[in-house]
Amino acid sequence: MSALFRTGLFFAALPFRTKLYRSGGWPSIVAEEEPLKVYATFLRRFFSKQELLAALDRADQYIERQGSRPMRFRLTLNSDEAYPPLLKRIFDPPPVLFWKGSELHGPGVTYVAVVGTRYPDRITIEAVDRFADCLIDASSVSSLYRICIEESLPQPSLFPEEREVADGVDLVTVSGFALGVDERIHRASIYRRVPTLAVLGSGLEMITPVSNRYLLDEAEERNAELAFVSEFFPDDPPRKFAYPRRNRIIAGMSPLCVVFQAGPRSGALITARFAIEEGRDVAAFDHPDLYGVGKNEGARHLLAEGASRLTLFAA
Template sequence: MFKAEHLCHLSAEQQAFLVNYKLHSLPIYQQLIKEQIQLVTLECDHYPSNLKQTSRPPILLFVQGNLEVLNRPQIAFVGSRTPTAYGNQVTRHLVNELVEQGFVITSGLALGIDACAHLAAIESGQTIAVMGAGHHHIYPKRHQQLAQRILETGGALVSEFIPDEAPQKYHFPRRNRVVSGMSLGTVVVEAAAKSGSLITARHALEEGRDVFAVPGNIFNAVSAGCHSLIRDGAKLVSCTADILEEYELLIKNSSQNVKKELAGSVLLASVDHDTTPVDVISERSNLPMDKVLIALLDLEIQGMIIAVPGGYCRVATHSNNK
């Protein structure tokens, strides 16, 4: 039976919330450990600092994957679920260049622009998928493989819903506020006049975040929402520089460390909480053995992994909470 004392690292208010939020009927803590889903509360060092600064941050997040990416600079991408070839092309182009500058790409794991942004990001960087359901209900189902690839490349799957929570219509606006809340800015690519992507943009505006919109074909209704955003003050994006110029200081300060961070994060994602042989880590991370051994030593010094007979184990991060 799940009891509040199983989560003694939480405040009394957070414990009461959890116990009243269906968790009393589930062996939830053991389930999270078994499935490597980590509970990140407002008091945890890994809780996204940008999201914490919003007016209604979730009390807790369920996170599977690399916790380190949660506080790296993020740009959100949202848009049509049925994009044109132009929309896909623009998204891939912008994402590729933003990843080169060290940004993590955040989106909602939906069809269309969301999926395009995630796929482009994992080619050379990392991405965060914020879900409108629990981790047992990857939605849409066809994105189960995409979700796995996000984890394998050092990204993260984030949800404010318990693992068994099925997708509901009212979940997705809540997901949208997390997408925009975690990000420095939100890029909208091909959104119709009544698109759900505009909800994400509105959340970003309400929190004082940047909103970027890509113009499209004036004869195609799929671009009407973007044109409306531009008319109302969103920044028009004609090239990646239009986004990057808003974050010049941030890029300058982080560019020296980003390659090392990316390699370390991908490597950490290749280490299980059970014993993982070094050759398996090398194969998963697609890194040569000599670099793997050096990087593993760095991660061990940082306390993120431990050496055990037969390989390495990732250290559980629940104890890192304040």
């Protein structure tokens, strides 16, 4: 087991500290063999000696359990070139990301975040499928605007320089592997051979919900690219506080966040707010079939605030 994995596991094993993130998050982490020595001053600001030693012990125990078996995942530190470049720019980029599955990261990739309700209406499911069709014809985020997104503001993009950078690279859909819209965009991407990435609120060894694991088989059967990423220790179970942390990664990786059906208290709005705070573009879907109470007020509010509108159905 390399020093890189020990370093990554150590940082992932440290407990969550709100104060750390309010202070700007982690510094640039390098693959040093002794992170306790290299980052001692920084770590002592937020963690006790017992917590630091416990994290190191957890990392070493995990490595010992693995023995000589090859690792079933990869990792990238926030100092690596392979680390998603837009994620490096957010207020608190994770110090380490664990990856599993297809190689869906690097300079030739642009991520498009897709989020929404766990209980989509039929019209929303059809809209997600139509959006996936648009992705087949799009070569960049800019071309997505030309194909199926209507600008809502005189200065259309909240992040114009990133939209220019996006031209000529591969688009990858990003979502949270939850039920509903998340599941649908992953599945629609797999069926159309559009690469897709699931950001987890748990470790890579605890992929949930179990009911969505059929997507791994479908990706393999169709020779489609599916990957998983997490900032959490590999065997961490899903926890309530982890989902907003996951959402900031989904938004932070992407120059564009697309919201399909969000009620007034939808978790998808957390992702959209992260995107807005980081200066990214936001687009939202609405339809007359979603005018019922509790259906899509959240997405409608985003549109009223200036989010771009998805044009997936003829007026």
